[in-house]
Amino acid sequence: MQVHKLTPSVSRKLRRVGRGHGTGRGKTAGRGTKGQKARGRIPIGFEGGQQPLSRRLPLYRGRMKNQPVRTKALPINLKALNQLPSGTEVTAEVLVKYHIIDKSVVNRRLKILGDGELTIPLTIKLPISKRAAKKIEKTGGTVVQAA
Template identity: 45%
Template structure:
């Protein structure tokens, strides 16, 4: 057997029905669309949920639930920053690189858990706790970003 001998099994390749191709085909003339009217015309496409002019079901039913505007932060504690070297810049990308955060699209909050012994860190994340800011600045570090001035979230 060679590759050029291969062919589909009998009956596996059924040709689709081509409608509107002659009266003898059984689907000629109006091609299964009936006679006249909007639905028989080419290009007709009725919108999903359209009910002939009356209010759609999706509009008649009441709204349910509520969209929660609160933000879910990825939390990093001060003790986690020990793996960075002195004078390093810590941001979302560097935290992801060392495996402290998983998703770089989700905001990061730095909390004051644990001791920080690394000096001169420059930290740029989305939110900080007051204790975290105090501990970083006590070690000669710098807090960057709009959220650096006060506790956020």
């Protein structure tokens, strides 16, 4: 890296406001005069004194209360399994070994989906869609239903 080869910064420097008349942004600092918006911060969800939406709908009160507890399964398509050797028993550990999934997602729910074509027979020991199961059995592979 050399000084004359540095590229200029992409983002502009933020202008400091409220630092005296000479700056052009002193005194009211671009906020106008008086009123709620000229003063301190307004809380998120504040509706001018009206009962806030979060209090009017008690069902949705609280954070993450109505979110589903179960995470969605991580999809793995058949076309990704073509790089495995023929006759392999497909488990999460095997998928990590062949770099199909990252080891950070081994403990997540996985599901084999039927996108793409499979050219080799495999034994699947993971949750699988009906379409993917048909394609695997068509190539001579087997499906062992994982709980």
